[in-house]
Amino acid sequence: MTMIEVQQLKKSFGDLEVLKGVNFTVEPGEVVAIIGPSGSGKSTMLRSLIHLEEVNSGSILFQGQALVENGKYANANTIKKITSRMGMVFQHFNLFPHLTVQQNLELAPKAVKKESVADIRKRSEVILNKVGLLDKANVLPANLSGGQKQRVAIARALMLNPDILLFDEPTSALDPELTGEVLRVMQQLAQEKITMVVVTHEMNFARDVADRVIFMDKGEIAESGTPAQIFGNPQLDRTKAFLSRVE
Numbered sequence: 311m312t313m314i315e316v317q318q319l320k321k322s323f324g325d326l327e328v329l330k331g332v333n334f335t336v337e338p339g340e341v342v343a344i345i346g347p348s349g350s351g352k353s354t355m356l357r358s359l360i361h362l363e364e365v366n367s368g369s370i371l372f373q374g375q376a377l378v379e380n381g382k383y384a385n386a387n388t389i390k391k392i393t394s395r396m397g398m399v400f401q402h403f404n405l406f407p408h409l410t411v412q413q414n415l416e417l418a419p420k421a422v423k424k425e426s427v428a429d430i431r432k433r434s435e436v437i438l439n440k441v442g443l444l445d446k447a448n449v450l451p452a453n454l455s456g457g458q459k460q461r462v463a464i465a466r467a468l469m470l471n472p473d474i475l476l477f478d479e480p481t482s483a484l485d486p487e488l489t490g491e492v493l494r495v496m497q498q499l500a501q502e503k504i505t506m507v508v509v510t511h512e513m514n515f516a517r518d519v520a521d522r523v524i525f526m527d528k529g530e531i532a533e534s535g536t537p538a539q540i541f542g543n544p545q546l547d548r549t550k551a552f553l554s555r556v557e
C-alpha cells in the first residue's frame with residue numbers, strides 16, 4: 311500500500327501562500343529527496359506530513375488513512391495514531407540537553423509503555439550500536455559533536471519503529487567534515503529499505519541514495535523524477551538554474 315499520498319495540498323501563512331497545490335506519493339521502501347531553493351516550502355510540506363503544521367486544504371493519506379482530507383482533519387486519536395508511525399529528524403537535533411544519550415532514546419518508548427523497561431534498554435543498545443554510538447550511551451548531548459548529536463537524533467527516531475522517517479536538512483547545521491558520518495547512517499537505513507523523505511542540500515546524497523527527487527520551487531513541485539532524470543536531464547530552466555547554483 312502507498313505509504314503517503316499528498317493531494318492538492320495548500321497552506322498559507324497570512325497572505326503568503328507557501329504550498330500551492332502539492333501532489334506526490336511515497337511508496338514503501340522508497341527514499342524521496344526534496345530539493346529546492348530556500349523559502350520554497352520544503353519544511354512546511356514536511357512538517358505538514360507529521361502535523362506540525364496544519365494545511366488549509368488538500369489531503370494527506372497515510373497508508374490509505376486520512377490525516378486530512380479535503381482540508382478536514384481527522385479526530386485527535388486518529389491524528390495521534392498516524393503521526394506515531396512517523397519519525398522526524400530536524401536540522402538542529404532537538405535533543406533533550408539534560409538527558410543522557412540513552413535517556414533521550416528511551417524517553418518516548420517508556421512514555422508509550424508498550425514494552426518493558428528491560429526490552430527498551432536492550433533495543434536502545436542495539437540502535438545506538440547501529441549508529442556507532444554505544445560508547446556514548448551515558449554522555450550528555452553537550453559533550454557530543456554535531457554529527458554525533460544528529461546520529462543520536464536518528465537513533466531516537468528509530469526507537470519508535472516508525473514506518474517512515476522524515477528528515478529536514480539533517481546535515482545543514484553541521485561542519486562539512488561531520489556531514490559524512492550522518493549521511494552514511496542515512497544511507498545504511500536506505501539500504502535496509504526504511505521509507506524516507508529527506509529535504510536536503512546534499513546533491514550527492516540525492517543523486518546516489520534517493521530513488522526519486524522532487525524539485526520544489528515557489529510552493530509547488532516544479533519537477534520530479536529519478537536522480538538520473540533530474541540531475542542528468544532536467545526539463546525546466548528553473549531546475550537547471552537551481553542545480554547550477556548548488557552543484
Ligand code: ADP
Pocket residue numbers: 323326328346347348349350351352353354355
Ligand atoms: P524552505 O524549507 O523551502 O526553506 P519553508 O517551508 O521554511 O521553506 O518556508 C516557506 C515560506 O513560508 C517562507 O517564505 C517562510 O518565510 C514562510 N514561513 C514558514 N514558516 C512560517 C511561519 N510559521 N509563519 C510565517 N511564515 C512562515
Ligand code: MG
Pocket residue numbers: 352353354479
Ligand atoms: Mg526548510
